[in-house]
Amino acid sequence: MATTQPTSRPSPRESCSMVEIRTFDGDAEEASRFVNGVWQATYGQELSLATWDARFLDWLLFRQGQADRGYLVAAYAGGTLVGTLFAEPARIRLGHREVDGSYASWNSVAPGHRGQGIGHKLAEELFRRHRERGAHLTLSCVASGTALAQRFWGRSSNARLLNDLGLWMHVFDPKALARWSLHASERALFTLARPLLRQGFHHASTEGIRPYRPADLPACMALVQRMMAPVNLGYAYTPGRLAHQLQYRNVPRTFVLERGGEVRGLVNYYTLRMKARGELTAAVVDLLAFDEHLPTAERQRLLQVAMQDMVHQGASCAALLRGPCIPAHLMWRSGWLPWPGGAKVTCLLPTADVELPTSPRVFTHLR
Secondary structure, eight states, X not given: OOOOOOOOOOOHHHHHHTEEEEEOOSOHHHHHHHHHHHHHHHHTTTSOEEEOOHHHHIIIIIGGGTSOOTTEEEEEETTEEEEEEEEXXXXXXXXXXXXXXXXXXXXXXXXXXXXXXXXXXXXXXXHHHHHHHTOOEEEEEEETTOHHHHHHHHTOTTEEEEEEEEEEEEESOHHHHHHHOSOHHHHHHHHHHGGGOOOGGGGOOOTTEEEOOGGGHHXXXXXXXXXXXXXXXXXXXXXXXXXXXXXXXXXXXXXXXXETTEEEEEEEEEEEEEEXXXXXXXXXXXXEEEOTTSOHHHHHHHHHHHHHXXXXXXXXXXEEEXXXXXXXXXXXXXXXXXXXXXXXEEEEOSSTTOOOOXXXXXXXXXX
16 A cells, blocks of 8 residues: 655745745735734634724725835735735824834734744834835834734834833723623623713713814814824824824714814724624724813813714724823713723834833824
C-alpha cells in the first residue's frame, strides 16, 4: 500500500516572506467582513465588541471610493486578505501646534496567520508611509481588555501607551443591557440600577434645536476650536474634515442649538451595533461643543434632545470618552455616569524625533 509523505509546513519566517504588504484594494464591505471576523474570533467570547459595518467604515475610511488610501495597509497571502492596519489622514494637536498625522485602528491579523510577524510588517509599512509624507505621528486607542493588542503595541519601540480613558455612559434600556452583557456582575448592576436611572430627557423642549446644515460649518468650527482649548495631544479638525464629521450619508447625526440666529452649541454622534450575548444598538458621542456664554441649562437641553434622537434611532445606551473637553457637571446633571474601562491612548511614532507632552491632555474618538 502506498504511503503519503507528510508535507512540511513553512516556518514563520518563510510564511511571512510569502505575504505581500500593500495598499488595501477592497471596499468597505470587504473591510467590514474581515475586521469583524478577526475580532469576533479573537475576543468574541470574553468582550463586548462593536460591529464595524460597511456604512461606518465608508464614512471614516472609504467615502464611496473617493478617500485617500495611502494609509490603508493590508497583508495578502496568495491573493487572500490576511491582515489590515487602517489609518485615516488627520491633523493632530501636538503641544501648541498642529501637525500632519493620522488616526489608526482596525489592526487585525487572521488567526491562522499569527506568529508570522505580519502585524509588525503592517506597522513598519504604515510608519514608512508616514515618513514619506512627512507625517509626525499616529494616534490610536487600544480598547481595554484587548490583551493581545496591548501586548503587541507594548513591545513596539515606536509605540507609547499613554492615558487610560474611561467612559461616560447613559443607559436608556437597562433590561436590554442586562440581557446583552457577557458578565454576571454587569447584568446584576443594570437590573438593580433600573429605578435609579434618570429618564427626564424625554421631556426636554426642542425649541431652537435642529439638525445641522452645511451653512452652520463656520460657527461649528469656532465651537470645536474653543472646545479644544485644554488639549495638548489629540485629534484636530480642519473645516473640510469637520464638515465630513458632522454630515455624511446619514451616518453621523448632528444637532445644533440656535439662539438669536447664531449656532451656540452642537452634539455629534453615530450609532453602532454591539455584540455580546446578543446584539444591541449603542450611540457613541464624538463631539460636544458649546459657546462659552451658553447657560448650563441650555447645554443640558441640547444634549437631552440629542438623547431623544438616540432613542428614536434604537439605541439602548450611549457612550462618550471622558477627557478634558467634557464638562463633568453637565454629564452628571444629564444622568450620565462614569464607567470604567474605555481605552488606552496610544501614540505610534514613525520617527524618533517627536516629543510628546509630558502631561498629555488628550482629545480623541472612540473607534
